[in-house]
Amino acid sequence: MEKIEQIDILQERISRFRSAGKRIGFVPTMGALHEGHLSLLKSAKESCDVVVVSIFVNPTQFNDPSDFEKYPRDLERDQKRLSDSGCDVLFAPSREEMYPCEYKESYDFGKLTEVLEAAYRPGHFDGMATIVKRLLTVVKPDAAFFGEKDFQQLAIVRSLVEKENLKVEIIGCPIVREESGLAMSSRNERLSATEKETATALSQTLFAMADMVGEYSPEELQEWGRSQLENAHGLRLEYLAVVDGTTFSQPQHWSDASEPRALVAAYVGEIRLIDNLKLSPVTENFEAVSNA
Ligand code: AMP
Numbered sequence: 001m002e003k004i005e006q007i008d009i010l011q012e013r014i015s016r017f018r019s020a021g022k023r024i025g026f027v028p029t030m031g032a033l034h035e036g037h038l039s040l041l042k043s044a045k046e047s048c049d050v051v052v053v054s055i056f057v058n059p060t061q062f063n064d065p066s067d068f069e070k071y072p073r074d075l076e077r078d079q080k081r082l083s084d085s086g087c088d089v090l091f092a093p094s095r096e097e098m099y100p101c102e103y104k105e106s107y108d109f110g111k112l113t114e115v116l117e118a119a120y121r122p123g124h125f126d127g128m129a130t131i132v133k134r135l136l137t138v139v140k141p142d143a144a145f146f147g148e149k150d151f152q153q154l155a156i157v158r159s160l161v162e163k164e165n166l167k168v169e170i171i172g173c174p175i176v177r178e179e180s181g182l183a184m185s186s187r188n189e190r191l192s193a194t195e196k197e198t199a200t201a202l203s204q205t206l207f208a209m210a211d212m213v214g215e216y217s218p219e220e221l222q223e224w225g226r227s228q229l230e231n232a233h234g235l236r237l238e239y240l241a242v243v244d245g246t247t248f249s250q251p252q253h254w255s256d257a258s259e260p261r262a263l264v265a266a267y268v269g270e271i272r273l274i275d276n277l278k279l280s281p282v283t284e285n286f287e288a289v290s291n292a
Contacts, residue, residue, distance in 0.1 A: 001083040003090045007138050010091050014052070014139065022049035026141035026168075028132060031055040032072035032186035033081050036176040040145040041085050043173050052139055053082055054091040060104045061127030067272070072189045091139070098134060105130045109159040111248045116263055117152045117274070120238050128153060129160050136166055143169040147176075149183055151245065151263060151276045175275075181207060183275045190271050198234040199268045205229055205240070206277035209262050213279050218242040218251045218260065221279075229266060238265040238272075242279065 004010045017024060025048030027040045037053075044051040055078055062068035075092060082090050107113055107129045118125055136144060146154045154172050161170055176184050181203035182196065191199060205228045209221050216224065222242040229237045241264075243250055244257035251257035263276040 001079075001087050001090060003079060003092060005092055005094065005097065007093065007097060010052075010089070010138065013089060017050045023143070024048060024139070024141045025051040026136070026139045026144045027051065027053045028135050028144065028146075029053060029055055030057045030071065030186065031078050032074060032189060033078045034176075034184045034186065034188075036147055036149060036184040038081065038085050039176045040147060040173050041082070041087055043171065044143070044145045045086055047171075048141075048143060050088045051086075052089040052091055052141065053087050054093070054135055054139070056091075056093055056098060056131070056135075058098075058127060058131040059095065060099075060102075060130060061124050063121045063124050070190065072186055098131065103130070105133070107156070107160070109156055109163075112152065112156050112159060115248055116239055116241060116243075117265065120265060125153070125156055129156060132157055133160060133164060133166070136161070136168055141168055143171055145171050145173055147174075148172050148276070149175045149185070150274070151261065152248070155246075155248070177203065183273075185273060187271050187273060191268060195234065195268045195271065198232065199273055201229060201232040201235055202264055202266060202273060202275045203277075206262050206264065206275060209242075210277055210279050213254065213260075218254060218257070222250075222262070225262060225264070229264070234268060236267040238267070240264045245278065 014024060025044030027044055029037050041051060041053060057071050057073060059068055079090060104126050106126050113125055146157055148154060158170050161168060178184060180200045182200050183203060205225050209225050212221060225240045229235060229240055242260060242262050245259035245261035251260060254260060260279040261276055262279055265274045
C-alpha cells in the first residue's frame with residue numbers, strides 16, 4: 001500500500017491506474033478505523049481493481065470544536081489496518097492540502113438538509129458535502145462507498161452527486177455492529193465500559209421497534225421508542241424518528257413509506273451517538289462483526 005499526502009501525486013497515480021483500464025474504488029473516512037470502515041474497503045475490493053481510502057478529520061463538519069479536538073486519531077494504527085486489509089492507496093492529506101483557503105459551501109436539499117442531523121448539527125452537512133465533493137473531484141473514482149451508519153449523510157451524498165452531475169456510482173453498505181448490537185463508531189473508543197453498556201439501548205430499541213412494525217402505526221411506534229430511550233438511565237435522547245428512508249418525511253401509515261426506517265441520536269456521557277434501522281424483520285438487519 002502506498003501512502004500519499006499530496007493531491008498532485010495522488011492524481012498522477014490514479015491517472016496511471018486509469019490508463020491501465022483499472023476501475024477505481026474510493027472510501028472516504030475520518031480515520032480511527034474499525035470493522036465498519038473495513039467492510040467498506042472489502043465491498044470496494046469486490047467490485048473495483050484499485051481501492052483508495054482517504055483519512056481526513058474534516059474540521060468544517062464539526063459543529064462542536066471540542067468534538068473535533070477530541071476526535072480519536074491514530075494514523076499509524078490505521079495505516080497498518082488498511083495495508084493488512086488490502087488497501088492500495090491511503091490518501092492522508094493535511095488540512096492545508098484540502099483547504100488552501102478555508103471555505104464551506106452551502107447546500108439545500110430540501111427536507112434532507114432540514115431535519116434530524118441537519119436540525120441538531122447546524123452546518124454539519126454543509127461541511128460534509130463540501131469535503132465529499134472536493135474528495136470526489138480530486139480522486140474521480142468510478143465508485144465511492146459509504147456506510148448506512150450515516151444514513152442521512154448517504155442520502156445527501158446521493159443528492160449531491162445527482163445535482164452536481166458528478167460521474168461516480170455511490171454505493172451504500174450495511175451497518176456493522178458489535179456483538180452487543182451497538183453500531184461500530186470511532187466515537188465508541190471514547191466510551192467507558194459502563195457507557196458502552198448504556199449505549200446498547202439505542203440498537204436494542206431499534207431492533208425491538210423493527211419487531212413491532214405490524215402492531216403499531218408509525219407514530220405510535222416512534223412514541224414507544226422515544227419513551228424507552230427517554231427513560232434509559234445515563235442516556236440523553238436528541239431525536240428518534242420513523243421516516244421514509246428516501247424522502248425523510250414522517251409517514252402516517254406504513255403504506256405511505258416505501259422504505260420505512262427509524263433513526264436515532266443520543267448522548268451517552270459527553271459522546272454523541274447515532275444509529276438507524278430499516279423497519280423490517282430483525283434477522284434481515286443484523287450484520288454482526290463476526291460475519292462482516
Ligand atoms: P467516518 O470515519 O465516521 O466519517 O466514516 C467513514 C465511512 O464509514 C462513512 O461512510 C460511514 O458511514 C462508514 N461507517 C462508519 N461506521 C460504520 C459502521 N459501523 N458500519 C458501516 N459503515 C460505517
